[in-house]
Amino acid sequence: MARILVQTEDFDAGVELGRLGHEDAGGIASFTGIVRAGEGERRVVALVLEHYPAMTLRALEAIVAQAQARWPLTGCTVIHRVGRLRAGENIVFVAAASAHRAAALQACAFLIDWLKTSAPFWKQEEFEDGARAWVAARAADDAAAAAWNG
Amino acid sequence: MTRILYFAWLRETVGYGEEEVALPAHVATVADLMTWLAARSAAHAAAFANPRLVRCAVDQEFVTPEAAIGGASEIAFFPPVTGG
Numbered sequence: 415m416a417r418i419l420v421q422t423e424d425f426d427a428g429v430e431l432g433r434l435g436h437e438d439a440g441g442i443a444s445f446t447g448i449v450r451a452g453e454g455e456r457r458v459v460a461l462v463l464e465h466y467p468a469m470t471l472r473a474l475e476a477i478v479a480q481a482q483a484r485w486p487l488t489g490c491t492v493i494h495r496v497g498r499l500r501a502g503e504n505i506v507f508v509a510a511a512s513a514h515r516a517a518a519l520q521a522c523a524f525l526i527d528w529l530k531t532s533a534p535f536w537k538q539e540e541f542e543d544g545a546r547a548w549v550a551a552r553a554a555d556d557a558a559a560a561a562w563n564g
Numbered sequence: 565m566t567r568i569l570y571f572a573w574l575r576e577t578v579g580y581g582e583e584e585v586a587l588p589a590h591v592a593t594v595a596d597l598m599t600w601l602a603a604r605s606a607a608h609a610a611a612f613a614n615p616r617l618v619r620c621a622v623d624q625e626f627v628t629p630e631a632a633i634g635g636a637s638e639i640a641f642f643p644p645v646t647g648g
Contacts, residue, residue: 535647
């Protein structure tokens with residue numbers, strides 16, 4: 415009942431939401447992450463997403479299993495794109511369906527918070543001038559993930 | 565033989581993404597392995613110059629530097645993850 419994908423191709427969030435429709439699902443919460451051009455002086459034209467193929471699915475399955483253990487989900491989807499993604503393109507999709515909204519909304523937030531700190535993906539920014547830089551991990555992301563253990 | 569993998573800037577700094585090594589018996593933990601790998605070349609030394617910036621997975625499971633590596637077949641080094 416969980417759909418977990420790592421792919422270079424784009425996804426259709428509407429189609430994915432439709433897949434989670436179910437007579438016992440009272441609601442579906444979702445998050446779609448998009449490549450941001452950035453607020454700084456240097457505009458980001460693309461992100462290059464690297465991952466650890468032998469480990470990625472296993473890590474995502476572990477995160478989904480935790481969400482399923484904490485909330486009564488009728489369905490759950492995690493899609494993460496890899497490769498070169500231009501500003502404005504989709505990068506990640508997570509969705510959780512449950513009988514009631516609180517479980518769906520909380521599980522969705524948990525999935526994206528944990529995905530950011532517990533799955534082996536690395537982003538490299540590509541700037542307008544062709545320069546590239548690895549994105550540094552953010553302490554705020556670690557804090558958001560850790561807060562679920564409180 | 566043990567397969568060592570490098571990702572993101574560690575791969576770029578070392579110069580390649582994968583190597584096979586024969587580990588001496590005294591290399592018991594992830595921290596020991598980082599020290600041992602750092603002595604292999606100037607590029608390795610640069611990659612492991614600040615071990616606090618480096619994360620590790622042993623046989624595809626995240627571990628801390630104190631973790632034992634006995635019997636592992638694949639050990640990966642990488643920066644803190646930045647997906648999502």
